[in-house]
Amino acid sequence: EDQVTQSPEALRLQEGESSSLNCSYTVSGLRGLFWYRQDPGKGPEFLFTLYSAGEEKEKERLKATLTKKESFLHITAPKPEDSATYLCAVQDGGATNKLIFGTGTLLAVQP
Amino acid sequence: DAGVIQSPRHEVTEMGQEVTLRCKPISGHNSLFWYRQTMMRGLELLIYFNNNVPIDDSGMPEDRFSAKMPNASFSTLKIQPSEPRDSAVYFCASSLGQGRNQPQHFGDGTRLSIL
Numbered sequence: 001e002d003q004v005t006q007s008p009e010a011l012r013l014q015e016g017e018s019s020s021l022n023c024s025y026t027v028s029g030l031r032g033l034f035w036y037r038q039d040p041g042k043g044p045e046f047l048f049t050l051y052s053a054g055e056e057k058e059k060e061r062l063k064a065t066l067t068k069k070e071s072f073l074h075i076t077a078p079k080p081e082d083s084a085t086y087l088c089a090v091q092d093g094g095a096t097n098k099l100i101f102g103t104g105t106l107l108a109v110q111p
Numbered sequence: 112d113a114g115v116i117q118s119p120r121h122e123v124t125e126m127g128q129e130v131t132l133r134c135k136p137i138s139g140h141n142s143l144f145w146y147r148q149t150m151m152r153g154l155e156l157l158i159y160f161n162n163n164v165p166i167d168d169s170g171m172p173e174d175r176f177s178a179k180m181p182n183a184s185f186s187t188l189k190i191q192p193s194e195p196r197d198s199a200v201y202f203c204a205s206s207l208g209q210g211r212n213q214p215q216h217f218g219d220g221t222r223l224s225i226l
Contacts, residue, residue: 032212043202043217096167097142103153
């Protein structure tokens with residue numbers, strides 16, 4: 001059964017303090033790993049798709065990386081506006097477009 | 112560009128009442144997904160459609176839940192009768208069909224409270 005586990009559940013950083021969020025997955029034939037950002041009262045907002053081990057994607061202060069078992073979302077010199085819940089999801093090698101989501105990491109960046 | 116539009120944004124109703132949630136996907140997207148989000152279980156897929164046809168409804172919790180997609184620009188999720196344990200945020204998402212790894216784009220959800 002496909003499974004996604006995110007850690008830590010919550011993370012508090014000082015502005016400028018870099019860190020990483022982890023997403024471990026078990027899936028039969030990964031077709032894609034997705035990162036989303038969710039602000040309170042909003043729907044998840046798409047950030048990145050990673051397709052294969054070794055791939056990296058960057059957007060502003062965020063960089064996502066992928067191995068055969070996990071993905072990291074690195075946050076460099078975060079700002080308070082980076083505070084949000086970050087969700088990871090996987091799509092397996094089957095014929096459907098289903099995503100399996102982790103429960104997210106709640107990030108708080110203090111000024 | 113208009114994103115996924117959901118209505119209502121908030122719904123409070125009494126147990127036993129019928130609830131209908133509505134979704135307008137992004138124009139041109141031909142896959143549509145309904146999710147439920149709770150603190151305990153996170154985001155769970157309820158059902159998804161491709162080209163207006165239900166493909167997988169294995170996540171629909173009970174027969175009290177039903178979903179329809181009468182055309183490419185509209186879908187409904189109905190709960191009848193509603194129960195307090197149905198209280199959650201319900202999201203609709205759409206994507207560009209069966210293309211490889213197309214991301215799903217979410218609406219801002221309907222916060223449902225069943226008293």
